[in-house]
Amino acid sequence: MTLDLPLVWAGILAIAVLMYVLLDGFDLGIGILFPFAGSPADRDVMMDTVAPVWDGNETWLVLGGGGLFAAFPFAYAAVMPALYIPILLMLLALILRGVAFEFRLRARKRGKAFWTAAFTVGSLSATIAQGLVLGGFIQGMTLKDGAFAGGPFDWLTPYTLLVAAGLVAGYALLGSTWLIWRTEDELHGRARLWAWISAGAVAALLAATSLATLFVHANIAARWGFENGAFDLGKLAPLLPIPALGLVGLVVAAIGLLRRAHFPPFLGAGLVFLSGYLGLAVSFFPYIVPYSMTFREAANPDNTLALMLGGGAILLPAILGYSAWVYWIFRGKVGAGAGYH
Amino acid sequence: MDFDATLLSRLQFAFTIAFHIIFPSFTIGLASYLTVLEGLWLTTRNEVFKVLYLFWIKIFAISFGMGVVSGVVISYELGTNWSVYSRVASPVIGPLFAFEVLAAFFLEASFLGVMLFGWKKVGPRLHFAATALVAFGTLVSAFWIISANSWMQHPTGFTQLADGTLRAVSWMQVIFSPTFPTRLAHMVLAAYLTTALVVGAASAWRILKDPDEDASRIALKMAVGMFAIAAPLQLLVGDASGKLVLHVQPAKLAAIEAFWETRTEQPFHVVAWPDRAIDGNRWEFSVPALGSWITSGSTATEIKGLKAFPPEDRPPVFIVFWAFRVMVGLGVAMIALGAWGVWLYWRNGGPHHSRPFLWACVAMGPAGFVAVIAGWIVAEVGRQPYVIYGVLRTADAVSPVRASQVSVSLLAFLVIYAVVFSVGALYILRLIAAGPNAETIEAAGPRPPGYALAAAPLEPEDQA
Numbered sequence: 001m002t003l004d005l006p007l008v009w010a011g012i013l014a015i016a017v018l019m020y021v022l023l024d025g026f027d028l029g030i031g032i033l034f035p036f037a038g039s040p041a042d043r044d045v046m047m048d049t050v051a052p053v054w055d056g057n058e059t060w061l062v063l064g065g066g067g068l069f070a071a072f073p074f075a076y077a078a079v080m081p082a083l084y085i086p087i088l089l090m091l092l093a094l095i096l097r098g099v100a101f102e103f104r105l106r107a108r109k110r111g112k113a114f115w116t117a118a119f120t121v122g123s124l125s126a127t128i129a130q131g132l133v134l135g136g137f138i139q140g141m142t143l144k145d146g147a148f149a150g151g152p153f154d155w156l157t158p159y160t161l162l163v164a165a166g167l168v169a170g171y172a173l174l175g176s177t178w179l180i181w182r183t184e185d186e187l188h189g190r191a192r193l194w195a196w197i198s199a200g201a202v203a204a205l206l207a208a209t210s211l212a213t214l215f216v217h218a219n220i221a222a223r224w225g226f227e228n229g230a231f232d233l234g235k236l237a238p239l240l241p242i243p244a245l246g247l248v249g250l251v252v253a254a255i256g257l258l259r260r261a262h263f264p265p266f267l268g269a270g271l272v273f274l275s276g277y278l279g280l281a282v283s284f285f286p287y288i289v290p291y292s293m294t295f296r297e298a299a300n301p302d303n304t305l306a307l308m309l310g311g312g313a314i315l316l317p318a319i320l321g322y323s324a325w326v327y328w329i330f331r332g333k334v335g336a337g338a339g340y341h
Numbered sequence: 342m343d344f345d346a347t348l349l350s351r352l353q354f355a356f357t358i359a360f361h362i363i364f365p366s367f368t369i370g371l372a373s374y375l376t377v378l379e380g381l382w383l384t385t386r387n388e389v390f391k392v393l394y395l396f397w398i399k400i401f402a403i404s405f406g407m408g409v410v411s412g413v414v415i416s417y418e419l420g421t422n423w424s425v426y427s428r429v430a431s432p433v434i435g436p437l438f439a440f441e442v443l444a445a446f447f448l449e450a451s452f453l454g455v456m457l458f459g460w461k462k463v464g465p466r467l468h469f470a471a472t473a474l475v476a477f478g479t480l481v482s483a484f485w486i487i488s489a490n491s492w493m494q495h496p497t498g499f500t501q502l503a504d505g506t507l508r509a510v511s512w513m514q515v516i517f518s519p520t521f522p523t524r525l526a527h528m529v530l531a532a533y534l535t536t537a538l539v540v541g542a543a544s545a546w547r548i549l550k551d552p553d554e555d556a557s558r559i560a561l562k563m564a565v566g567m568f569a570i571a572a573p574l575q576l577l578v579g580d581a582s583g584k585l586v587l588h589v590q591p592a593k594l595a596a597i598e599a600f601w602e603t604r605t606e607q608p609f610h611v612v613a614w615p616d617r618a619i620d621g622n623r624w625e626f627s628v629p630a631l632g633s634w635i636t637s638g639s640t641a642t643e644i645k646g647l648k649a650f651p652p653e654d655r656p657p658v659f660i661v662f663w664a665f666r667v668m669v670g671l672g673v674a675m676i677a678l679g680a681w682g683v684w685l686y687w688r689n690g691g692p693h694h695s696r697p698f699l700w701a702c703v704a705m706g707p708a709g710f711v712a713v714i715a716g717w718i719v720a721e722v723g724r725q726p727y728v729i730y731g732v733l734r735t736a737d738a739v740s741p742v743r744a745s746q747v748s749v750s751l752l753a754f755l756v757i758y759a760v761v762f763s764v765g766a767l768y769i770l771r772l773i774a775a776g777p778n779a780e781t782i783e784a785a786g787p788r789p790p791g792y793a794l795a796a797a798p799l800e801p802e803d804q805a
Binding site for chain 1: 403409410416422428431435442457459771
């Protein structure tokens with residue numbers, strides 16, 4: 001049996017990006033919710049819930065970038081220059097967010113206020129930048145001979161701004177439901193309120209974004225059954241479980257919130273993200289640079305992909321194993337009196 | 342000189358990677374040092390090692406955080422600014438970067454959480470294992486990054502296709518290119534020395550303030566031991582690395598030594614002012630025939646000068662020549678410091694009695710960082726005008742981005758890195774000034790000493 005190596009690697013990268021969005025999504029969401037905390041002590045607890053794991057979470061982004069370089073260099077070389085400004089914005093914002101974890105603890109009074117603000121600004125800017133990257137990616141980009149040939153601001157459109165707004169709401173939902181799961185007392189109560197608000201915003205923005213996406217490119221509309229003004233239910237029907245999964249996620253989150261459950265809202269938020277992610281995946285497949293370059297055209301030769309798969313086959317399960325173990329070590333509620341400060 | 346996208350991208354990459362290298366070159370050594378400290382504490386149960394561990398882990402946490410965030414930048418910058426390089430080189434060195442992420446980055450990032458926050462969550466042996474895995478991860482990371490860099494310095498095991506892209510024909514030759522073993526040893530020794538110099542400076546500073554501080558005396562002893570062993574070893578490894586450069590990158594060697602003519606009995610220029618405008622040195626202070634002997638082991642060896650290469654193939658000579666002298670000068674100073682320290686143990690009952698030695702240690706604290714950056718300049722600027730030596734020129738490797746975009750991002754990096762670096766340095770220096778015992782005294786409550794480790798909840802949580 002010969003493996004379809006480009007397909008395998010496309011799958012691995014897709015999972016890496018999904019892992020990143022889900023895991024760093026709640027880290028960034030906590031940064032977005034930071035200004036709304038009731039007290040400085042609550043902010044400390046919010047940060048403490050993710051402090052031991054954020055670094056591992058962000059590493060999935062390195063695998064996304066490094067993996068694209070290593071497996072699909074033609075896509076990497078086309079996409080990165082096209083999205084130069086939002087990518088660089090994201091990196092700079094992640095620097096502020098990342099150092100804030102340590103710096104905030106070491107700072108004195110004014111410094112602490114500064115790094116508290118930097119944590120929020122960094123998290124929010126990184127999220128917006130990721131939304132712009134995602135939106136710019138969905139829109140597609142101008143390529144000539146496999147290289148980017150568009151303008152520096154092609155990624156800035158009403159559509160990409162809508163996606164960015166949706167991602168902010170989505171990460172806030174992940175962050176607030178994570179806090180419901182992992183905190184107690186007043187902060188836990190506040191997180192419920194945040195979850196209700198962000199769930200409403202996610203429902204509205206997800207619907208708006210999904211509709212807008214159908215108008216962004218004819219290829220996507222055709223994939224979902226809308227072609228040349230006609231509608232083909234036969235194309236849409238097999239894909240309906242994907243939006244249905246999103247609805248299920250919202251319902252799970254809402255029921256969880258109504259019943260004052262601790263874990264289900266987070267699970268529901270995750271399902272919403274999974275639905276959106278799968279929706280995009282079926283919209284693009286087999287393009288890795290939407291509408292210009294398929295993942296096969298972008299892929300490295302088989303000898304390169306095979307070598308990496310040999311390493312990945314051992315290392316990826318190990319990574320998943322010890323990451324899960326670290327989450328297990330730090331399981332349970334994190335409280336203010338628990339000794340973080 | 343025209344500030345085009347290529348030059349700006351080079352400046353940005355040089356700045357971001359020079360900033361980044363500061364942190365790994367410190368944390369590679371510090372992670373190993375922490376492993377040794379925790380291991381010594383577990384085996385001897387001497388509380389001094391625990392105090393030192395809890396002290397240095399706080400500094401490690403700050404440095405590692407800065408290293409991580411500045412490292413993430415690199416994995417995207419190759420595409421944003423060097424997209425042609427990415428397309429050409431990825432089929433060969435893509436796996437090397439991928440393995441760095443898969444084998445090292447994840448390992449470090451995941452077990453760092455346990456190391457910093459798991460003191461009360463896991464048993465001492467498991468915690469020690471987490472520390473050791475982080476240290477192992479930093480070394481694996483160095484392995485793959487230096488492997489990729491060595492291949493770019495002297496690419497082997499590949500073939501070039503008609504469309505310009507490369508294909509690996511022997512992975513062993515790609516990963517273990519001829520200069521890789523010595524360059525890896527050179528980098529790891531540099532990291533260990535950098536850490537030892539910082540530990541030495543911090544301990545010396547504390548002893549100057551409080552001569553009876555046990556923990557600092559022990560740390561100083563360990564640092565002096567590292568200088569005494571690693572600094573002379575580094576001279577040998579560096580010399581071996583230099584002799585390889587003579588064979589694989591003769592233009593770089595000519596720039597390092599400011600040789601212009603091709604001849605035997607090259608003079609050794611102790612100092613000089615090499616100038617490309619006149620194809621020679623404006624002035625020089627030289628020792629006859631020593632240059633050939635140092636670079637090849639024999640005065641009779643004919644060594645190529647820069648004039649043997651067309652002007653468009655010559656690396657910038659001034660900066661390479663001087664960066665090399667800064668690196669070697671500091672290396673010699675490190676050897677001297679180690680020898681002085683050992684002599685003081687032998688004659689004087691310990692270097693903590695000698696204030697001049699303690700001040701010398703303080704002064705040498707940043708020397709490792711300076712030497713690492715200087716050495717990196719020798720390696721990378723000396724490789725110019727190529728990004729992959731002999732295969733791809735830097736000017737051909739750049740992304741189709743505009744100078745205006747790159748100038749804005751470069752400016753943003755300068756501002757943010759300046760803030761992050763000065764604040765990070767301030768917090769580290771504050772910790773060093775307070776010394777290893779500072780928080781043990783404060784922590785007269787239920788809280789364990791050392792913030793980073795105090796961060797874990799006191800009681801294990803049972804509910805999932």
